[in-house]
Amino acid sequence: MVPHTYLIELGRETLLCAAECARLLQWQEPACRLEAIAPHVLLVESEPELQPDFWDMFGGVVRVARCIGKIQELTADGLLSLEDSASRFESGNRIVFGLSVFGDKNIPSKELLVSLLNQVKDRFRERGISSRYLEPRGKETVLTSAQVGESRMLDAGFEWTAVKGREGWRIGSTCWIQDYSGQSTRDYQRPRADPRSGMLPPKLARIMVNLARGPQTRTLLDPFCGSGGILMEAILLGLDPTALDRDLEAVKSARENCDWLQKYAKRKLPVVRYTQGDATEMRHYFEPLSFDCVVTEPYLGPPLTREPSPARAKQVVRELSDLYREVLAEIRIVTRPGGGVVFVTPSFRDTEGNEHAIPLGLTARLAGYRSSDPLGNIAYVEWFGIPAEIVKQARRGMLRYSRQGQHLTRWIYVMES
Ligand SMILES: C[S@@+](CC[C@H](N)C(=O)[O-])C[C@H]1O[C@@H](n2cnc3c(N)ncnc32)[C@H](O)[C@@H]1O
Numbered sequence: 001m002v003p004h005t006y007l008i009e010l011g012r013e014t015l016l017c018a019a020e021c022a023r024l025l026q027w028q029e030p031a032c033r034l035e036a037i038a039p040h041v042l043l044v045e046s047e048p049e050l051q052p053d054f055w056d057m058f059g060g061v062v063r064v065a066r067c068i069g070k071i072q073e074l075t076a077d078g079l080l081s082l083e084d085s086a087s088r089f090e091s092g093n094r095i096v097f098g099l100s101v102f103g104d105k106n107i108p109s110k111e112l113l114v115s116l117l118n119q120v121k122d123r124f125r126e127r128g129i130s131s132r133y134l135e136p137r138g139k140e141t142v143l144t145s146a147q148v149g150e151s152r153m154l155d156a157g158f159e160w161t162a163v164k165g166r167e168g169w170r171i172g173s174t175c176w177i178q179d180y181s182g183q184s185t186r187d188y189q190r191p192r193a194d195p196r197s198g199m200l201p202p203k204l205a206r207i208m209v210n211l212a213r214g215p216q217t218r219t220l221l222d223p224f225c226g227s228g229g230i231l232m233e234a235i236l237l238g239l240d241p242t243a244l245d246r247d248l249e250a251v252k253s254a255r256e257n258c259d260w261l262q263k264y265a266k267r268k269l270p271v272v273r274y275t276q277g278d279a280t281e282m283r284h285y286f287e288p289l290s291f292d293c294v295v296t297e298p299y300l301g302p303p304l305t306r307e308p309s310p311a312r313a314k315q316v317v318r319e320l321s322d323l324y325r326e327v328l329a330e331i332r333i334v335t336r337p338g339g340g341v342v343f344v345t346p347s348f349r350d351t352e353g354n355e356h357a358i359p360l361g362l363t364a365r366l367a368g369y370r371s372s373d374p375l376g377n378i379a380y381v382e383w384f385g386i387p388a389e390i391v392k393q394a395r396r397g398m399l400r401y402s403r404q405g406q407h408l409t410r411w412i413y414v415m416e417s
Helices: 014-025 076-080 110-126 145-151 180-188 202-212 229-236 248-265 279-284 310-334 361-366 388-395
Strands: 004-010 033-038 041-046 061-071 094-102 130-134 157-165 168-177 219-222 240-245 273-276 291-296 335-349 355-357 398-401 408-416
Touching: 004 014, 004 157, 004 168, 014 033, 014 041, 014 061, 014 202, 014 388, 014 398, 033 157, 041 157, 061 145, 061 157, 076 110, 094 110, 094 145, 110 130, 130 145, 145 168, 145 180, 180 202, 202 229, 202 291, 202 335, 202 408, 219 229, 229 240, 229 248, 229 291, 240 248, 248 273, 279 310, 291 310, 310 335, 310 355, 310 361, 388 398
Parallel strands: 094 130, 094 157, 219 240, 219 291, 240 273, 291 335
Antiparallel strands: 004 041, 004 061, 033 041, 061 168, 157 168, 335 355, 335 408, 398 408
């Protein structure tokens, strides 16, 4: 049977997003085939058709296109020769369409892309179809998911996703885009925010939960819950989360945010259990082996408004290393064997430009954790165009997340208890 082939646009942190795909797609029966074909683009071959509600689970996927064919050159006639997206319209239709082009530096310029869009529009006019197109912003060659969503292009028209990859041009018809408005609402409109202790972006929290869970996972613990970013994503995915934080105000914030989400989501979500307490004493609050997985962004040190001195940076690293060692030991006690553990650590530069990290690998191994390659069976990872050293770290279970303008880089450790 010919499998369904999808072109997946991954978010900015390609390896983190690819790891999420590897994790969730490995649950499919029979297994999917995954292949990196261009920067930010993963090709997925799946025997069953993958429905929109499947893609709704993801935090790191930006758009999904159903592959409709391959062409040697990216031309208007080449695109229009493919069955599907454009061929289903008839004379008298009014449509809106778009084209997003992915690949390495040798893809056509924005000017060429616009001239191609105009040629397609002319061909539609010749067929009696009234059309308008949307072009990417500035010098970009990719429409944002908000542009695609707000134009209603996927209902009243179509978008081609064109990828210049390992075997010429693969063309897809976009069939799903990320829920950019839901993510932004959860990020900016939740009632309680605590920028001082840091808040995880919903996309990252969602990816972390997905990296920790398996098809049978029900219970999740976040022992440093803060204002509840991880809990919110966990209940949206139908898990039963437990929240712990040393600070009573944080516990109240998490509760308020999750209660707000219950109303906002307009569907019944699982109920969160809250406990105030210290993560280094978890065994006093929870039964041994009570959680299927643990996902947490622990205390990351004092807020960094500017770089610390080298001596201060070393002190912070020592304090955090001690805290993380203790907490990892506690997590092993309350998590069932084989349960997924996703744990964030920071790295930052000092005033002299030295990078300071809190390496968790040895501590975790000594505490009995195992790590498997989060990139799993993705073929040709080098086609993402990411430096080999970063890929090597990712394969050891350390995935990087950084944001422009932030002093702090987050390292997402993916382990098994
Ligand atoms: C980086 S914040 C977590 C932010 C959270 N991920 C969010 O999105 O809102 C760390 C949290 O750990 C809590 N904390 C610090 N030390 C703790 C400890 N020993 N045990 C439990 N919670 C602690 C702080 O009160 C803070 O709320």
